[in-house]
Amino acid sequence: MxxxxxxxxxxxxxxxxxxxxxxxxxxxxxxxxxxxxxxxxxxxxxxxxxxxxxxxxxxxxxxxxxxxxxxxxxxxxxxxxxxxxxxxxxxxxxxxxxxxxxxxxxxxxxxxxxxxxxxxxxxxxxxxxxxxxxxxxxxxxxxxxxxxxxxxxxxxxxxxFSSSRIRRLLQEGYPERAAEELGRPWFIAGAVTHGDKRGRLLGFPTANIPLGRHIEPARGVYAVTVHHPDGRVIPGVANIGRRPTINDGQESRLEAHLFDTNEDLYGQTLEVSLHRLLREERRFDGLDALKAQIAEDASQARAALGFAV
The missing domain is CATH 3.40.50.620 (HUPs)
Known part of the structure; x- marks a missing residue:
């Protein structure tokens, strides 16, 4: 080519x-x-x-x-x-x-x-x-x-079939229906950047990837798979949104937690495929409540992806 x-x-x-x-x-x-x-x-x-x-x-x-x-x-x-x-x-x-x-x-x-x-x-x-x-x-x-x-x-x-119809499905929170029209799951590709390390403090370290020029899908938590440059496909859970509980004023971002993985991903270009919207973005009463919900999100994502809890 x-x-x-x-x-x-x-x-x-x-x-x-x-x-x-x-x-x-x-x-x-x-x-x-x-x-x-x-x-x-x-x-x-x-x-x-x-x-x-x-x-x-x-x-x-x-x-x-x-x-x-x-x-x-x-x-x-x-x-x-x-x-x-x-x-x-x-x-x-x-x-x-x-x-x-x-x-x-x-x-x-x-x-x-x-x-x-x-x-x-x-x-x-x-x-x-x-x-x-x-x-x-x-x-x-x-x-x-x-x-x-x-x-x-x-x-x-x-x-x-059209790109505009697929965009609408993603914005309405139906990545699985968008995948049917794409012929593959939709993914966001980008380099992992440094965040505030808050996910690590909560026990769920995340790879932070700016949305950049990608369309922003419905904000919330998704079951995802992450394609690593070395060829691995790693299941995980990801949040897309503005983190209302922390209320840091940042623009929307993608934060992906890769299951059973503990490695330095900074600078790596990952492809994060969205498979199912688990819940919409919402605010929690403090970090303890947020941590408990993230654990529940991870459990639901494992089940959605067919992996043992």
């Missing part, structure tokens, strides 16, 4: 791909359906993906809370797992946002990326103020000798 981040400097060797267009946030089952449909349409061409960084919504609405299901490096990894050979991660800045639909097709897809075939969903819009329609795309690509496959969305009883 090759990642290209400067569309004005794409090597000739990367030309000639069949590319899927989209943000691919989460690389969920709907995205997989799009990529498989493209490969079925043009199995003779290298499979590629054209995506954007930052997410256009992040660019246009920087004041909004973070929305990302995954960060770029993780997205590239999962695209590669789906057979994508060329990832064109186009910088979405002011200049790019002002490209007309014609410029996007002619200058970016045709001249810079040299694509031979394109696939997208029926609602894909592009160019300045999203003025480019599927009909326009089909016409311009045909003139340029580039093929187009419009792929109907993957749907279930609730409608089309």
């Amino acid at each position: 090759t990642l290209h981040e400067d569309w004005a400097a794409i090597p000739q060797g990367a030309h000639g791909a069949a590319v899927a267009l989209g943000n691919f946030d989460g690389v969920h089952l709907g995205h997989v359906h799009l990529l498989k449909s493209l490969h079925a349409a043009r199995p003779d061409l290298p499979l590629g993906a054209v995506t954007f960084e930052p997410h256009p919504r992040e660019f246009f609405r920087p004041q909004d809370p973070p929305i990302r299901l995954m960060l770029p490096a993780v997205r590239a990894r999962f695209l590669h797992e789906q057979g994508v050979k060329q990832i064109f991660q186009l910088p979405f800045d002011a200049d790019f946002s002002h490209l007309s639909p014609e410029q996007f097709v002619e200058e970016v897809l045709h001249r810079a990326l040299g694509v031979q075939h394109v696939a997208c969903g029926p609602d894909f819009a592009f160019g300045h103020r999203r003025a480019g329609s599927i009909d326009f795309l089909a016409h311009r690509l045909e003139v340029l000798g580039i093929g187009l496959t419009v792929v109907p969305p993957l749907t279930d009883i609730s409608g089309p």
Whole structure:
């Protein structure tokens, strides 16, 4: 897999791909359906993906809370797992946002990326103020000798699979339902940072990971598994929120307690997968009550994950 981040400097060797267009946030089952449909349409061409960084919504609405299901490096990894050979991660800045639909097709897809075939969903819009329609795309690509496959969305009883639907499920506290649409548990990836060591004093040391640009799911306590860089998958319990009992005024954070593990994790990049929301965030009357509840949370998480209490 090759990642290209400067569309004005794409090597000739990367030309000639069949590319899927989209943000691919989460690389969920709907995205997989799009990529498989493209490969079925043009199995003779290298499979590629054209995506954007930052997410256009992040660019246009920087004041909004973070929305990302995954960060770029993780997205590239999962695209590669789906057979994508060329990832064109186009910088979405002011200049790019002002490209007309014609410029996007002619200058970016045709001249810079040299694509031979394109696939997208029926609602894909592009160019300045999203003025480019599927009909326009089909016409311009045909003139340029580039093929187009419009792929109907993957749907279930609730409608089309989408990143926005998965975000909503996470914010409502249903990580197990989000996992069904992602094809895997949703996780937060990040480096372990130093906290106030309060968890250790309570008898439950935690790995503290800033949410960063990840969307904040429902605040509360979750049964989790933690993927360690050495390949281990460690069960645990995690809190996501602002710690109202301590009331430290900090922004929301993820604090994960790894079961039966006592090691220095500072600086390690962990992936914390959410499996089930055990309870919502709430305030307790003092640290003793909080400590008792954490013990109960840990017991429930072990049971939820299928491990002996």
